[in-house]
Amino acid sequence: VIKIGNLTARRGEKVKGFLKVYETGIELPVTIICGKEEGETLLLTSGIHCAEYSGIEAAIELAQELEAEEISGNIIIVHPVNISGFLACNHNSNVPEDNQNLNRMFPGNEKGSVSEQIAHYIVKELHRKADYYIDMHGGSIQEELTPYVYYVTAAKAEVAAMAKNMACGVNTVYMVGSKVGSQGSYNHAGSAGIPSILIERGCSGVWSREEVEIYKADIINIMRRIGIMQDGKAGKSYHPINIENVDYYEAKFTGLWYPEKKAGNIVKKGELAGTIKDFFGTILERIYSRNDAVILYQICSLSVLKGSELLVNGILIREEGIRQR
Numbered sequence: 666v667i668k669i670g671n672l673t674a675r676r677g678e679k680v681k682g683f684l685k686v687y688e689t690g691i692e693l694p695v696t697i698i699c700g701k702e703e704g705e706t707l708l709l710t711s712g713i714h715c716a717e718y719s720g721i722e723a724a725i726e727l728a729q730e731l732e733a734e735e736i737s738g739n740i741i742i743v744h745p746v747n748i749s750g751f752l753a754c755n756h757n758s759n760v761p762e763d764n765q766n767l768n769r770m771f772p773g774n775e776k777g778s779v780s781e782q783i784a785h786y787i788v789k790e791l792h793r794k795a796d797y798y799i800d801m802h803g804g805s806i807q808e809e810l811t812p813y814v815y816y817v818t819a820a821k822a823e824v825a826a827m828a829k830n831m832a833c834g835v836n837t838v839y840m841v842g843s844k845v846g847s848q849g850s851y852n853h854a855g856s857a858g859i860p861s862i863l864i865e866r867g868c869s870g871v872w873s874r875e876e877v878e879i880y881k882a883d884i885i886n887i888m889r890r891i892g893i894m895q896d897g898k899a900g901k902s903y904h905p906i907n908i909e910n911v912d913y914y915e916a917k918f919t920g921l922w923y924p925e926k927k928a929g930n931i932v933k934k935g936e937l938a939g940t941i942k943d944f945f946g947t948i949l950e951r952i953y954s955r956n957d958a959v960i961l962y963q964i965c966s967l968s969v970l971k972g973s974e975l976l977v978n979g980i981l982i983r984e985e986g987i988r989q990r
């Protein structure tokens with residue numbers, strides 16, 4: 666039996682409803698599938714950032730399509746977490762009640778602002794029931810990204826190893842070991858002992874059928890790898906290229922952003938990655954890559970603000986003669 670808030674799912678049942686987050690007025694749409702066979706519990710959250718639509722739609726469809734008959738253990742799906750931001754079409758993905766980024770609020774505070782309370786509720790009611798955790802994200806409206814997956818490394822060795830094993834089940838070219846152990850939902854869960862990953866797929870405020878199908882296939886593949894999906898098929902490994910270090914570039918000026926490359930492109934050390942200009946075309950800043958790297962994501966809006974993140978590169982290192990330092 667799985668009991669969360671006022672919802673109870675018994676063996677072989679799928680239960681859907683809303684979870685009230687304390688006295689905030691927020692109600693989270695959730696589906697609980699209590700598999701036919703006993704086993705471990707997988708937590709899926711989507712829409713902690715409410716404008717990352719591919720992950721939200723994939724979670725909504727998985728909640729409808731997965732059935733208890735094929736599951737050993739339990740699945741809890743939240744679709745989406747930042748429901749008030751989603752309904753407000755909040756383009757910066759923040760929680761509208763306090764204008765905070767929910768994924769910087771973990772482990773949260775029961776007496777804090779609305780996003781702190783949501784974070785606290787998720788830790789107390791959902792993380793603590795989970796044996797595995799997948800947080801479903803993507804690029805925000807002003808970002809373009811190449812699909813990739815983060816796995817926790819700020820965790821016990823066996824937790825980090827299992828998280829990496831889950832990340833290998835994601836159909837992406839790159840995976841990134843995250844050294845962060847707090848603030849983010851999956852980061853906090855990892856440091857609390859739950860093998861946790863965060864998938865980045867889809868961006869720029871749009872979603873597509875193709876992205877949603879790949880997203881769902883990734884989740885089902887991981888479920889096979891950890892033994893929760895029992896459909897007789899073996900889980901695949903996609904052997905993503907492992908990135909240990911990520912390089913962040915901040916804009917030194919407010920102005921207009923002209924990237925030279927696309928997300929997923931490779932930049933060489935010293936190569937021009939983009940230019941910031943003013944309204945008269947005068948160059949304010951040229952951004953050169955500090956490393957041989959892949960552009961994991963970058964700003965795709967024309968406007969850019971001083972101090973904001975411009976692009977994020979995954980540093981590629983020489984390994985098996987393929988990559989270069």
Ligand SMILES: [Zn+2]
Pocket residue numbers: 714717802803
């Ligand atoms: Zn996100």
